[in-house]
Amino acid sequence: MLADQPEQPGTDLIAPAETEKKNWRRWLRWLLSLGLTAVTIWYISRDVDLTEVGQSLRGAALGWVVLGLLIIGVTGLAKAWRWQQLFSPRQEAPAFRHLFWSLLLGQFLNLALWRFGDLARVYDLNQRTGRSKTLILSTIVVEKSLHLLFVLLTLLLFLPFIVLPMVRTPVIATTWVVVPLLAVFYLLAFQTDLIIRLSKKVGAWLPAPLEERLLRMAISGLEGLAALRDRRAVLLLLVSSALIALLEIATPYVIFFAFDLPFGFVEAALLNMALALGFVAPSTPLKIGIFEWLTIFVLRQFADLPDSLGLSYALVFHGVVILPTVILGFMATVRSRWRWPRWPG
Incomplete structure (x- = not known):
């Protein structure tokens, strides 16, 4: 009888050991994030007169701040609409409301756990619509790639109008990223037979169950790129991505007016680009400290702003970006149909 067989020594210790290791790593990441937050807050505020910061905040034009909040809301709607265009055929795309709330849920969780929100x-x-996880993930990969592509195109478009001491040969460096990215898009969208053949060759070296799973994932993932083979869908994706890029630039731009700063659309574009690229790597919870530091650093490349004014702008800009995400993201969490896993311990 299997029940009478002696237990293998140490098997009951494997799961607790793995759990303890994961918990230790999780706590270490949180401690490092909190430490980085504390250091950046100290660094950006060490020479700042908090009284002057308070005066600058009270003097901010509220109307421009409200406009910034509205732009953030419209940006979220535009992102959900773009995500919907990535599902093909169009008639079988998930309902807009499902995409909108799932998107907000992901943005909310990304504030605390880097890239966990995308998962x-x-x-x-998947819980809302029953669509394949691999298919959904492939649409998110394309979405992120489009976002990166338009951020880099923004760099190519606006950087010739301004010279920053921190940038060297930006056009050449950006081209090295944009061209390969477009080539990958082409291969995945229009050379699907080649991708499937390569997947079969790789799978031939694997056990039969793994080979079957790899091929199934490859085909399902390529289905998520089907929209790139539809001219109308590609046009809508380009239009929506351009609209999102303009809205993301418009947010810091209108906040300039709240503090009567002498900057224009070009400076707003470069500030948005710096923040977008700066948060590719893991960051602090809610991006506190890092967001302010990056904002102040970029603004100082344009003009010698008083420390208190630069920090005031960064705080308001950060609040405009974060507040809708937190409020709507919390609502999305409440509405979520996903059964959240119970963390051990």
Whole structure:
């Protein structure tokens, strides 16, 4: 009888050991994030008169701040609409409301756990619609790639109008990223037979169950790129991505007016680009400290702003970006149909 067989020594210790290791790593990441937050807050405020910061904040034009909040809301709607265009055929795309709330859930969780929100979007939309997780993930990969592509195109478009001491040969460096990215898009969208053949060759070296799973994932993932083979869908993706890029630039631009800063659309574009690229790597919870430091650093490349004014702008800009994400993201979490896993311990 299997029940009478002696237990293998140490097997009951494997799971607790793995759990303890994961918990230790999780706590270490949180401690490092909190430490980085504390250091950046100290660094950006060490020479700042908090009284002057308070005066600058009270003097901010509220109307421009409200306009910034509205732009953030419209940006979220535009991102959900773009995500919907990535599902093909168009008639079978998930309902807009499901995409909108899943997107907000992901943005909310990304504030605390780097890129965890993107995985949450996959599971949440899967629970809402029953669509394949691999298919959903592939649409998110394309979405992120489009975002990066338009950020880099923004760099190519606006940087010739201004010279920053921190930038060297930006056009050449950016081209090295944009061209390969477009080539990858082409291969994945229009050379699907080649990708499937390569997947079969790789799978031939694997056990039969793994080979079957790899091929199934490859085909399902390529289905998520089907929209790139539809001219109308590609046009809508380009239009929506351009609209999102303009809205993301418009947010820091209108906040300039709240503090009567002498900057224009070009400076707003470069500030948005710096923040977008600066948060590719893991960051602090809610991006506190890092967001302010990056904002002040970029603004100082344009003009010698008083420390208190630069920090005041950064705080308001950060609040405009974060507040809608937190409020709507919390609502999305409440509405989520995803059964959240119970963390051990």
